[in-house]
Amino acid sequence: MMTTQRPGTKGLIFNEPNVWDKSREGRCAVSLPKPDVARAPLDASLTGDAPDLPQLSELDVVRHYTRLSQWNFGVDSGMYPLGSCTMKYNPKTNEIQAARQGFAGAHPLAGDDCSQGALRLMYDLEQYLAEITGFDAVSLQPAAGAHGELAGMLIIHAYHAKQGRQRSKILIPDTAHGTNPASATLCGYKSVNLKSGPKGILEPEAVAAIMDEDTAGIMITNPNTLGLFEEHIKEICEIVHAKGGLVYGDGANMNAIMGVVKPGKVGIDVLHLNLHKTFSTPHGGGGPGSGPVAVTRELMPFLPVPRVEKDLDTFKFVADCPDSIGRLHTFYGHFGVMVKAYAYILTMGAQGLLDVSRLAVLNANYIKESLKHTLNLPYDRPCMHECVFNDANQQSHHITTMDMAKRLLDYGFHPPTVYFPLVVDGSFMVEPTETESKEDIDQFIDAVKAIAKEAETDPEKLTRAPVLPKVTRLDEVAAARKPCLRG
Amino acid sequence: MFMRYLPHTQEDIRNMLAVAGCSSLDDLFKTIPDAVKVKDGMDLPEPLSEWELNEHMENLASQNIACKGYTCLIGAGSYDHYIPAIIPYLVSRSEFATAYTPYQPEVSQGTLQGIYEFQTMVTDLLGMDIATASHYDCGTALAECALIALRKNRKADKIAVSDLVHPSHRQVIDTYLKPAGYEMVRVPHTKDGLTDIAALEAMDGIAGVAVQSPNFFGHIEDLAGFKKMADDKKCLFITSFTEALAWGLLKKPGSFGADLVAGEGQSLGITKSFGGPGLGLLAGTSKLMRDLPGRLVGRTKDANGQDGYVLTLSTREQHIRREKASSNICSNNGLNAMTAAMYLSTIGKIGIREIAQLNHDKAVYLKSVLTDAGFEPVFDPPFFNEFVMKAPKDFKQKRTDLINRHCLFAGLDLAPYYPELTDHYLFCATEKVSKQQMDQLAKEVA
Numbered sequence: 001m002m003t004t005q006r007p008g009t010k011g012l013i014f015n016e017p018n019v020w021d022k023s024r025e026g027r028c029a030v031s032l033p034k035p036d037v038a039r040a041p042l043d044a045s046l047t048g049d050a051p052d053l054p055q056l057s058e059l060d061v062v063r064h065y066t067r068l069s070q071w072n073f074g075v076d077s078g079m080y081p082l083g084s085c086t087m088k089y090n091p092k093t094n095e096i097q098a099a100r101q102g103f104a105g106a107h108p109l110a111g112d113d114c115s116q117g118a119l120r121l122m123y124d125l126e127q128y129l130a131e132i133t134g135f136d137a138v139s140l141q142p143a144a145g146a147h148g149e150l151a152g153m154l155i156i157h158a159y160h161a162k163q164g165r166q167r168s169k170i171l172i173p174d175t176a177h178g179t180n181p182a183s184a185t186l187c188g189y190k191s192v193n194l195k196s197g198p199k200g201i202l203e204p205e206a207v208a209a210i211m212d213e214d215t216a217g218i219m220i221t222n223p224n225t226l227g228l229f230e231e232h233i234k235e236i237c238e239i240v241h242a243k244g245g246l247v248y249g250d251g252a253n254m255n256a257i258m259g260v261v262k263p264g265k266v267g268i269d270v271l272h273l274n275l276h277k278t279f280s281t282p283h284g285g286g287g288p289g290s291g292p293v294a295v296t297r298e299l300m301p302f303l304p305v306p307r308v309e310k311d312l313d314t315f316k317f318v319a320d321c322p323d324s325i326g327r328l329h330t331f332y333g334h335f336g337v338m339v340k341a342y343a344y345i346l347t348m349g350a351q352g353l354l355d356v357s358r359l360a361v362l363n364a365n366y367i368k369e370s371l372k373h374t375l376n377l378p379y380d381r382p383c384m385h386e387c388v389f390n391d392a393n394q395q396s397h398h399i400t401t402m403d404m405a406k407r408l409l410d411y412g413f414h415p416p417t418v419y420f421p422l423v424v425d426g427s428f429m430v431e432p433t434e435t436e437s438k439e440d441i442d443q444f445i446d447a448v449k450a451i452a453k454e455a456e457t458d459p460e461k462l463t464r465a466p467v468l469p470k471v472t473r474l475d476e477v478a479a480a481r482k483p484c485l486r487g
Numbered sequence: 488m489f490m491r492y493l494p495h496t497q498e499d500i501r502n503m504l505a506v507a508g509c510s511s512l513d514d515l516f517k518t519i520p521d522a523v524k525v526k527d528g529m530d531l532p533e534p535l536s537e538w539e540l541n542e543h544m545e546n547l548a549s550q551n552i553a554c555k556g557y558t559c560l561i562g563a564g565s566y567d568h569y570i571p572a573i574i575p576y577l578v579s580r581s582e583f584a585t586a587y588t589p590y591q592p593e594v595s596q597g598t599l600q601g602i603y604e605f606q607t608m609v610t611d612l613l614g615m616d617i618a619t620a621s622h623y624d625c626g627t628a629l630a631e632c633a634l635i636a637l638r639k640n641r642k643a644d645k646i647a648v649s650d651l652v653h654p655s656h657r658q659v660i661d662t663y664l665k666p667a668g669y670e671m672v673r674v675p676h677t678k679d680g681l682t683d684i685a686a687l688e689a690m691d692g693i694a695g696v697a698v699q700s701p702n703f704f705g706h707i708e709d710l711a712g713f714k715k716m717a718d719d720k721k722c723l724f725i726t727s728f729t730e731a732l733a734w735g736l737l738k739k740p741g742s743f744g745a746d747l748v749a750g751e752g753q754s755l756g757i758t759k760s761f762g763g764p765g766l767g768l769l770a771g772t773s774k775l776m777r778d779l780p781g782r783l784v785g786r787t788k789d790a791n792g793q794d795g796y797v798l799t800l801s802t803r804e805q806h807i808r809r810e811k812a813s814s815n816i817c818s819n820n821g822l823n824a825m826t827a828a829m830y831l832s833t834i835g836k837i838g839i840r841e842i843a844q845l846n847h848d849k850a851v852y853l854k855s856v857l858t859d860a861g862f863e864p865v866f867d868p869p870f871f872n873e874f875v876m877k878a879p880k881d882f883k884q885k886r887t888d889l890i891n892r893h894c895l896f897a898g899l900d901l902a903p904y905y906p907e908l909t910d911h912y913l914f915c916a917t918e919k920v921s922k923q924q925m926d927q928l929a930k931e932v933a
Contacts, residue, residue, distance in 0.1 A: 016600075018600070018603075018604060018607075019604050019828075019832050020604075020607070023835075026837070027835065027837075028834070028835050028837040028838050029571075029573075029832070029833040029834070029835060029838070030571055030833050030834045030835070030838040030842075031571065032838065032841050032842070032845075032918075033569075033845065033918055033919075035845060035848065036921060036922040036923075037848050037849060037851075037852040037922050037925075038848065038852070039844070039848055040847055040848045040851035040852070042736060042737075042847060042869060043869060046707055046737060046738060046869055047736055047737060047738065048614075048736075048737060048738035048739055048742060050735060050736075050836050050837075050839055050840040051608075051611045051612045051734060051735065051739070051836065051839060052611050052836060053608060053611060053612075053831050053832070053834070053835045053836045053838075053839055054608075054831075054832050054835055054836075055835040055836055055837060056832055056833075056835060058573060058833070061573060061577075061829065061832050061833050062573055062576075062577065064832065065577045065580070065601070065829055066577070066580065068596070068597035068600055068601050069577075069580040069582040069583050069597050070582065070597065071582075071594075071595075071596035071597040071600075072582035072583060072586050072594065072595055072596070072597035072598055073582070073586060073591075073594035073595065074581050074582045074583070074584065074585030074586040075581075075585040075586075076581035076582070076585045077581075077582060077585075080585075080587065082587055082590075085587050087585075087587060088492075089492055090581075090584070090585050091492060093537055093540065093541075095579065095584075096541075097540070097541075097544045098760075099575070099758075100544060100545060100548040101548065101553060101554065101555050102545075102547070102548025102549050102550070102551045102553050102554065103548050103551065103553075103760065103761065104758040104759070104760050105553040105554075105555075105557070105758065105759060106551045106553040106759060106760065106761040107553065107559050107561055107565055107567070107759050107761075107896065108564075108565050108759065108761050108762030108763075109561055109563055109564075109565070109899055110551070110552060110553070110561070110896060114551065114552035114553075114890060114896075115551050115552075115761065116550040116551065117546075117547040117548055117549065117550030117551040118551050118761045120547060120550065121547055128531055131529055131530055131531060132529055132531070134525075143623035143624070143627065143763065143764070143820075144623065144816070144817065144818040144819070145817060145818060146805070146815045146816055146817040146818070147623060147627070147816075149815065150815055154662065154666060157666045158666075177806075178804075178805040178806035178807070178809050178812075178817075179805050179806075179815050179817050181805075181809040181810035181812075182805035182808075182809060182810060182812040182814065182815035183815040184810065185810045185811070185812070185815075186663070186666070186667065186815060187666045187667070188666055188667050188668065190810075191809070191810045228518070229516075229518050229519050231518055231519070231520060233523060234520070234522060234523055257519075258529070259525060259528060259529050260516055260519065260524060260525055261519060261523055261524060261525060262525055265523075265525075266523045276818070280492075282581075282584045282585050282822075283585070283586065283587045283588070283818070284583070284584055284586075284820075284821050284822030284823075284825075285583055285584075285586040285587070285588065285589065285595070285597075285598035285602075285821045285822060285825065286587075286588040286589070286598065286602075286620065286621075286782065286818060286819055286821030286822075287588075287621075287764075287818035287819045287820045287821045287822065287823075288623070288763075288764035288818070288819075288820040288821075288822060288823055289818040304662075325662060326658055326659075326661055326662035326665070327626075327655060327658035327659050327661075327662055328627075328659060328662055329623065329624060329626060329627065329659065329762075329763065330564055330624045330625060330626035330627075330653065330655045330656060330659065330751070330762065330763075330765070331564070331565070331624075331655065331761070331762025331763055332761065332762050332763065333762075333763055334623075334763040334764040335760050335761040335762060335763050335764075336758070336760040336761075336763065336764055337763075337764060339544075343540060343544065345531065346532060346534070346535050346540055346543065347492075347534060347535060347537075347540060348490070348492075348534055349531055349532065349533055349534030350528055350529040350530070350531040351534075352490050352493075352534055353529065353531070354528075354529070355490065355493060356493070358512040358513075358515065359493055359495055359500075359512075361515045361516065362495075362500065362503050362504065362507065362509075362512065362515055363503070365503075365507035365509070365515060366503040366506050366507050368507075369506050369507050369508065370506060381518065382509075382515070382517060382518050405591070406593070409591065409593055409594055414591065414594065415591055417590075420806070434492075434493060435492055435493065435494065436494070437494035437495070437499070438494075438495065438499040438502070438503060466593050466594075469593040469594050469596075470593075470596055470795075471592070471593055471596060471789040471791075471793050471795040472593060472789045472790050472791055472793075473593065473789060473790050474592050474593070474787050474788070474789045474790075474795045474796075474797045475787045475788050475789070475790075476787065476797050476799065478787050478788065479785040479786070479787035479797050479799040480785070480799050480800055480801075480802070483776065483783070483785050483799055483800060484785050484786040484787075485603075485606055485617050485618075485776075485783055485784070485785050485786075485799075486603075486606055486607040486610050486616075486617065486618070487603070487604070487607045487786075
């Protein structure tokens, strides 16, 4: 049977030293143009030795990086159910679109007249994202999710400054991403921890009890990091607004609700999106991402500059916005990433994006129901795009979430997010995304069940895992105690 | 429904709904109150086939004047360098491109070793002890450096920043500093187009001094002098750059005792892409290791004694320290860091020297032919590949004609950035521009 076969198997793994260990004096892998002007030596007092870079042939370089790539696991390799990260398929046509000479070769300071294609794309993408989220305006400038969050917090800070009285605190639920409190700190706000209720969601009474007129607002992730929809969102927004506060929405989990809920229509004032999650752009092993920020009409004057504006049928950058939080990026943000997200939205259309969210939620609920008798499910409620288990059932065999995660590698799956959210001990947070098929998900479910069985019968298989990847568990304590950060 | 990215058949959906205990796809959302549900759908364009998308995107792309073979004599933070064919080929390996941040090091050794090598090559390039795994761009890296200085020197609440730091970088610093109550103090420039070190002398209560070299006008600053001044003031010396290839030729920032270096790495094999994504470089001394923001990769051993790599020193970071983190950064520009590592491995020690020298040679030639064509060389200090010229009165129109007729961008008008510099243009020449193109330009503008 197809579904009982695990994707992970043995393979030939190449060793590959550090790139400088392959270096031989006198090699060079680049084709250099013939000099056609006279040499113009700089004064010797200004010049130094050439950096000691490796000296390689072209094949040396190609083989080095090809071998390195083979030690990596990507979405194209297999299922990557990393909770909160939305590791969906990254369409290849998007890469082709962004690489077009007219986009990839465009200089940021060519001037508005010479950049109409880029400006039009940015303007339209802002409109589409505003429509999807239900806000009045969007800025594409933030370079990543955390940068979008910072933009959002700066906007809230600027709003209160404009009201004439700055506030000192911000409410952050215990289900928040770690970036939330760090972003708030950059604005000088003190984070106030807000506990979620027994159902895993926020309770309006808890918010009302601590929301006051010295609190700038609240940062809410909805669906939250337990994968649950914050059912009282409207009421919570009203409580915060009544005290003059603003509601920040962390849109990292937007993949669950496109076409179902528009955060801008339920009381959220400012929201960031991750184009590298919901809008299919590749994560690149740690970026570059893109974290647009969306706001209500009231907060538009505070958006970062420059803004893209439309004037009849031409487009221009406008920087003359006195209330703006200012500039957040040297140029306009990660344009190359914007092109990919734009291509994705045009490919999917409104019905396609709604289907994305429906199937993402279907996949997560299917996994939740299929595994809830194997792994402990602390909040047994209908979930959105992800579900959070833990290792409570395995503890009697001295098996942890980490052991199960590492064993999944041997079965050929990237593990879920582990030990996050913090509100669940030993979290095992599964986000399959909509692009995984039922067969692939069934294989994953079978793998988790087989591992749970191994935990009972042969726990060493888990504690020694992984055995198939190039390396097994690494000594992170030693790495931090005596850091070796360069060769 | 049929959509090539969505694998579910109608039968799959029926079977999965049954397992999930839901009667329909809409029923999956039953925990969401009706009052917050979308009533009117989303007003978006009808979906395009791949054919239609190609046509639409090429049409948009062609509305930018950035056609094949266009001549870009503008730098100012985004440089037109040649990208060898193997770079896009290798970086598009999807094992790199479609991976997440390496949270599971056993199956991320490619990313981790690649970034470890990147960190190493950046320290070689800059002569610094430690380089981070990357930042968004130079502007944000520089703002983070300013925040480090302010955290290290709690009695001070100001950062002195040279007027010849890229104007956008100064704006980014201002955005990052303002809400926390910090101040950016401007250090003016002299009539020679260099940062006025004497003006700095009178400044008090500063946590750090930031100077860009080569500066926004392209001039090489006296970094040794600023380091001495920073030491006298007991504050951190921060230096930045926008053209990474300059270090193929110039003395490295580390050799002047820089405490922190912020840089733009776009020149290292990365497309201009209308200004982003580029590559923020951030390097520091060992002393500042635990103050650096963002990710660091370190070498270690696995349980079998094999060498391997992990993300390390994460106790500085937001997911552990939350509100006490050294920065809120999470995703950085990892794939562009990998690209830069591939580029640096490709050009190597020999190539970087030759490419850097070619950039300087071409810039010197361009300056001389423009001088012959009636442009005035207003500043004298040594430069790398950018320089400022005062243009003849009729140049503005000629510049527009050159764009329209030859797709040639002849310099950047400096007046929007430095209002006193009307008719002044910042030119850049890289290894890509030929003598013939420069001669043609000189002929057209004479």
